[in-house]
Each structure stands twice: as C-alpha cells, then as structure tokens.
Amino acid sequence: MKYDFAAIEKKWQQNWEQSKPYAAVTGETDKPKFYGLIEFPYPSGQGLHVGHPRPFTAMDIITRKKRMEGYNVLYPIGFDAFGLPTENYAIKNHVHPAIVTKKNIENFTSQLKMLGYGFDWDRCIDTTDPQYYKWTQWIFLQMYKHGLAYKTTMPVNWCTSCKCVLANEEVVDGVCERCGSPVVRKEKSQWMLAITKYAERLLNDLDEVDYIERVKTQQRNWIGKSEGTEVDFTATNGDKLTVYTTRCDTLFGVTYLVLSPEHEILKKWKDQIVNWAEVEDYMLQAARKSDLERTDLAKDKSGVRLQGIEGVHPVSGKHIPIFVSDYVLITYGTGIVMGVPGHDQRDWDFATKFGLPIVEVVQGGDVTKEAFTIKDDTGIMVNSGFLNGMTVRAAIPAMKQYVTEKGIGRPKTNYKLRDWVFSRQRYWGEPIPMVNCPQCGWVPVPEEELPLVLPQVENYEPTDDGESPISKMTDWVNTKCPKCGGKAKRETDTMPQWAGSSWYFLRYMDPKNDTAPVSPEAERYWGPVDWYNGGMEHTTLHLLYSRFWHKFLYDIGVVHTKEPYAKRTSHGMILGEGGEKMSKSRGNVVNPNDIVDQYGADTMRLHIMFIGDFEKAVSWSNEAVKGSKRFLDRCWNLMELATDDPEISEKNMATVHRTIKKVSADIDELKMNTAIAALMAMVNEFYANGLTHGDLEVLMLLLSPFAPHMVEEMWELTGFAAQYGKMAMQMPWPQYDEAKTVESTVEMAVQIKGKLRGTVTVPVDSDEAAVLAAAKANERVAKSLEGMEIVKTILVKNKLINLIVKPC
C-alpha cells in the first residue's frame, strides 16, 4: 500500500478538528501545565512564508512531546493584525483595513491548519478585534492613572513618507524601519510611556529568567546602564551648564564644552550670542540631517563656536570656549559634553579640527598622537591638583566625592533606554482613549465606555499636517468631557503595533473574558509562559516592551509573576537558495503550500526541522526536500517488513534505546536536526537487521511529534489504535533503559603519538592491558611499532588508546 499523504492528512486534520485533542484545560490539577509560546504572525497579504513554519513546527514538536509526557499543554495561536502594510494596502485599493485583515487571517488560518499544528484554535485571538483591544486600551488607561503615560512636546523622528512619528527604536540606519524613507527630526506633541522608570528592574530581573545568553546581552546593552557623575559648569552670563561624564577624573583636562544643537538654552541665549545667525544655521542643518547623515560625517567633526558667551571651569575658574556640535546627542545625558581631548577620541578629533588645546591629565599614552582612553591602573593622574599620583581607578571616586562635597556635582546613573513614543498619526491602530477638555485638560475615557471603537472613515491616508485620518471625523472627535460634561475633543492618535503584542500571551489564557484582560484564576494557573521562542529581530523591542507591560501589570495586581517568560530561545532565519534573504523582489520566496502539495505537510514539517541548526540561519533548497520525503516513505514501508513479535528485538535493542535517549534529549535542546538524523539511522538499522512490531511501535511514537498525520494512520493500520484505544499522540512518551543503550563490545581507536594507526574491537570497559594486547595484535599497529619502544600509554575508556613511542 502506498503512502497517500494527501488523503491521510485530510483525514486526520478533519478528525482533530472534531475531537479537539489539543484543547488546553484551565485549572486541570491532575497534570502539570506547560505553556509553549511562539510569536504570533502578522497576517500579511502574501500569506504564509516558508520562514513561519520553522519556529511553529519546533514548538509544535516540543508541545506534542510534553503532552505525551503527561502535561496539560497550552499551545495557542493568534494574529498581530494592526499595522502599516494592511493600512497601505487599504489606502491603495480603497478597501477597509478590517476587510483586508479578515481575508488575510482566513488565509493564514487555512495554511496553518494545513500544516497540522496542535494549536488550541478555540483560543485564537486577533489584536484588531474590539473585544481584544478593549483591554489594550484598558491597560493604557491604568498606565495613565499610574503616571506612566504622559504627553509631551519633544523632537521626534518624523518619517517623511509615512507622515508619522517613529520610536527611536524603529529607526534603522536613519531611515524608517517599515518604509525605508528618510527620517528627520520634528517637534510634536506625543503620548509617551515611561519605560525608563522600569529600567533598573528590566535589567536586574534578567538574572531570574532562563534566556539564551545573547538575548540577555542584547537586553542589557539596550538598557545601557552607566554610572557616572554630573558636573555643574557655569556660563559667563551666570547660567548653569550641567554635563554628564563617566570620566570625572579627567575634569582638569577639560578645554571646552559642547552643546547639542537641540539644546533649549541656545534659544534662550539668542540675543547674547554674537554669531547667532551662524549658530542658528548650524542648528537648522543638524535638524534636517537624519541620523544616517550625521553618522556619515562621523570622521569629520563639525560645529560652531559661540561668540559672546564662554564657559567657566567649576574648579579652576578658567574660561573655556563653548561649541555647538551634532556629535552631542540631546537624548543622552544632559545634552552637554565636557571636552577632554586628551582622553576621549571623539573629543580629540574635535579639538584637533578646531585647534583647541589638548591637556594630558593621565600619563601612559601620547596625547599629541591620539587620545589615551585606558581607564584601569595603567595610567597615573598628572596636571590634576589633588588627584596627582593616583590611578584612574582611584581618581574617579575621589573626584566624585570632591564635586559632591563642593556642591558642584553629584553621582548619576544614566540609561541608554529612552521613554517609549506611543502615539501614531495613523488609522489602523487602537484609538488612544483620551479626551482633551479646555477646562479639565486630558481626561481618560471612562472604563465602562471601552472599547473605544475605531470610527469608519472614507480615506485612510494621514492628513498633510501629519494628523491621523480620524481627525477628520468631526462627529467622532467632538465629544463631551467625561469629567465636566463640557465640549471636548477626542485624541485622534492611535497606538503603535507593539501595543497589542505587549500582552497577548496573557489573553490566550482566558481569551473570551469580558470583565478583565485575564482572570486571576487563569493567570495563576497558566502563568508564566514556560517557553517562548521567537526571532532575534524581536529580542530588543518586543521583548523589552512586553516585559515592561508585564511588570506594570504585576504592580497593579493583574499578574502574579514579575517576568512574563520563564525561558526564551531564538531561531535563525530561513534564507533563499544560495544564502540570500528571501524577498519578493529577488523572486526567491518559497510558499509552504507548494511543498505541501508536492510532498505533504509531514514532509514539510520534517524537512524544515532537518535542514540545519535551529538557532542559525539556513538556506532553503527545494532539491533537498526529497530526502525527507524518502525517509517518510521508508518508515511507511516498514509496516510490511515488521514481524508480529510485540517485543523490541534483541538485535535492535541497543539502537532503539539509544535512539529514545537521543531523540528525547535533542527535542528538549531544540536540536531537531540531530533528533531526525538519529531516527533515520534507526530506520537504516531496521532495514539492515529486520524489525518487530515492538520496534515499529517505538519508531511511531518517537516520530509522532514530527510527522503526526502519517504516524496516526500507521498506528491505526498496524492495530495499535485498536489495541490501546488511543491515538499515538495520546500515548506515553517512550522511556529508555540506560543499561540497554550499551553494547557488549566497543570499537576503540589506537593512536601512536596522537596519530590514528588502527581500530580494535574490545569488550566494554576493557582495562589498559587488554586494550594494549588487542592493539599489538592489530597488523597495522604492529607494523608501526616495529623498532619502537612504548614509553607511555594513555587510555581513554571505551574511546581510544594512545601509545607514546621512541626508537629502541
């Protein structure tokens, strides 16, 4: 009988649709729980990409094994459906984004079902569903009430094409992450979320979670904690100029100050700056530059010296020049830098260009050639008053203490992390539920009025002044103040796409609740997520944002754990043939449908796991898929070869037990490729040795998570389904016996001075004398030993013997 994958897959998918073997049971106390999570997809118009099945299949295998091991498993799926591509499609084709989204979700759903994933479809969520985003809005209101959401005018990243503000984190190489257009700075009033208030906890609590190390490192780097000192300089007009430095030990080496072009004080000084026209021109140029352009100029420093105002050194009282330069960022520290050209390379470059004095305050380098920046015990302080003779390591706390006592400075901790710009002037997002009243200011929409539903508009394009399309819906915009009842206007900004994905894992626990985002019972039962796998591209933004929201929800008692995810792993990208990124423009995108049509879903699942190391990028090859199909055919054909013996055969005993051990361990470590290789090797053994019904039973159980459709069919045809009254996926996971994994003899390598000279087969655990005797009996080894004397032997039990010889 032939392996008819199309009929088999259809049959079992229909069966599962009705019998619901993947339903998670909230509150089940007889079993331990396991919550496996994958990043929910954005339902794009192109449909499923071959990159999607990689993480989905891996977690499907993990959760299937967990079920067989007796866990009550939650493996949910949903759609992160707000976002620009849908909105842009709607603008272009004049279709409501909700209609496009519905169609795309239907398409994704059928594609995912086609692959036979064990998702609990009854818990499927959609971030654009008002019943879902009601709670996204609710969480925002709680943040507002706790002082974490605030509105402020600030320089923001303005995408010239999307006509929309982007978070700093969304700007990639100076261009818009989504559309690739240049980004410029613009003043705009924005809703902000104070993620920086959680910086310390976001950093420290990484110690409590099991994330792969490179993910933790990226989170730490993104938060970027730095402990330094603020020092107050003054200007000759009496204004205070506070700088932030991590090298307060070099204070005596300061020869100038630099202001960021965005610094507020420049406008205040307008009338006192003699060369204001020149300064203003520089400020305008800097504002027009994208980060990319500023970066391009990195090697060649630019700036303008202020005429008419100078700085005053807080210790020496000396007057020093003040510059404005775009190498100083307004978003980090105080927006003012003290220039220490002797000991900071950027300052050195700047001072050299503008002919400023370079003062050496740490001995150890040659400051006429380059800055000396080493800050351990190598350098000794000079030209620095009371610091002279100290090491840098000692001078930093000494100076910190000095400026604090003198009242001209203070220790200060800074973070690279900035508050999250939360407003978007876009249509296809959650409306921000706030009302602006001329009398009362910003007033939150009452919770009982949630969800605040997106109004119908005719045109989805952002307005030319950069406001959301919703701003044109006067009926919707004009409202009553919830507080005083007077005339007021609704906020027309919407939330960024990150909002809905910052808490979705909680909603899966209790997706239909209409009185809370998640019930305490469901959250206490399922939380935290036991294992979250996702792409490296989400290891900073999404991961940090959702950890932040979760910590806030912890603070207000919605969740009971500080961290949302106990474990985080990451998968590599699937590249096109030849290692290129898959993209529409290159025309190398592989659609999983084509593979499924030609080879079946089980082959697709198996192959995407076999293709290479899960954590690394790997290129797809259509040719190679055949090998995985061939393997499944070989498994199928074993049904005709198996004898009726229900026991595991003696011949295959060690292979079977070793394979159970290997496959079990490999799945737990995401090494699916070697798990499959072990199964292939076992099948090759079965072909060589013959097999029993008992051998086949183990194979089917081990293969079940990888190729569930085919295995259930085989399970039925071989009579096991009738015998146990269960599907293979409902059987206990096979156990191995360590004693049975070893064979009675072992092949050992014989080396002479580290070079392989032959192999010998000896009983397991043979001692040195026995192995040596066997080695000497080996013809090839004996030949190499002629005229030699053995001076030393090194035995590695059951692996090798190394003979050190010299001529005799």
Added chain:
RNA sequence: GCCGGUGUGGUGGAAUAGGUAGACACAGGGGACUUAAAAUCCCCCGGUAGCGAUACCGUACCGGUUCGAGUCCGGUCACCGGCACCA
C-alpha cells in the same frame, strides 16, 4: 567604530567535558530490478600519490598549550546580525 555571532567535503550540516573529523542527508558515480523510465534496493563518494595494502595533507589564516586541538589560549582575515558620535 563598538557589541554579539559564525567560518568544517561539490552542497545542507554532524562531532556531551580536548579523544577515531565529515554522523545524517542532498547532489554525483556504479550496480540490481525493469522492454524502458520513474520508484525501490545495494555499493562508492575530503585532497594528493599509488594497481593496491598504505603514506602524507586536511575543520578561514598565523602561532601557542597538550600525549592528543574543529573544540582551549594569543593574533589576523572574511562574512552575518545588532547598535552607533552613549561622553
């Protein structure tokens, strides 16, 4: 520039704690079956030399530690990802 990661046959990739490099596959070659093809089954498959047993070389490159290095250490190069004048 900084941080992180990766370099292994024609190809994708294996190789717990330093212990037989190339498992398992793809492609290729040979054979069996077949009228033929497909499918299936069996064998070979890093390089050089040799009919051959075998010898030498071989995990990006240079050096080191070690009885023994793909694995550890120092340096170099290349590629990938992230961040970027973070003071």
